Amino acid sequence: MIESSPISIVEIGGTLVATVGGSLDDAAALRFQSDLAERVAGTQAGGVVIDLSAVEIVDSFIGRVLADLSAVARLLGARVIVAGIQPAVAITLVELGLTLSGIETALDTEQGLARLGIRIDG
């Protein structure tokens, strides 16, 4: 089950970068939420960047999980930035009434990291 998960979480300089690949089903989303909470607590990360650039389809459940997991991460002391939401996904979320107004966003992972004070020098 773990191998088939389309999500990877890596740590970069005290910050977690979670990359969500492809389609995200409900079970995977819930597992992601608990995995991420564990990792944030375990690493005491100060920030989390969730890269959604490969996600093409979302539904209201996924939208709600995103809102929940950033609230959870915030409680654990991490600032959450969602990066790379595709135009079509953004339109779907807004049409569903999920504007995720409590969550910070960034164009891509690099800018998300920059927002957290981590600069990647080219």
Added chain:
Amino acid sequence: MNEIRSLTETLRAERDDALSAWVRLFSDEMGREDSPDPEDFEVLYDALITVVGTERWEEQLAAIEAFARARVAQGFSPDETARMVGTLRTVLFERLGGGEVGDLLAISRLLDRVLRILFEAYVVARDELIARQREDLLEVSTPTMQLWDGIVALPIVGTLDSRRAIAVMESLLNKISETGSGIAIIDVTGVPVVDTLVAQHLIKTIAAARLTGARCILCGIRPQIAQTMVELGIELRDISTAANLAAAFSMALDLRGEIVTAHEGSTS
């Protein structure tokens, strides 16, 4: 059945005379100097012969439909085309006047049907034209442009209905993701009316842009519209606003931490 066959034969026998009489009458009625293309008349006449010659003529109307579409495509006016059918009725009634009443009725019904088909063809063509122009307008009226590295601007001109609102949203979001811009300026100087629905569309667009990681600045709200919006209870509290495009652009440059200075020795 016999009646119908005899009518076909009569039409066939009279073809050349009827055609020349028809073209003459039509030219007289239109008061035109140049003679019309006789081929159009032949096409319609021959289509009539085919249709009259079959019992189930409802199924044989493809030839007349093709004729109708061709007339529309060639740009003939509905009046001219209708007169063509009218003069044919006159010519045929004159020629078949001594014949069976049933024949005249059959011809009349058929020509009425031809008129309906022509009418339909004109309306369909007009509808298609309107649909195509609406599409064109939609594309033309939603140009998102890049103003600066990391800054895009979307001037909205005209009323923002639901159809356009979606086109505007898609155009803006695609440009944001294409150019990797962190700031989007939405200029509503050209929007004549902002009601709750339009405001809702704007709020949605701005929320969607924020989700993709871009910050929006709304500008160009006219004083009258601002008053209406406040009266309607639309205050757009969490949205950055600026008086006009210039102010919004300068705000955007500030946000990016960029400073623009005049070149030394500049004359203007």
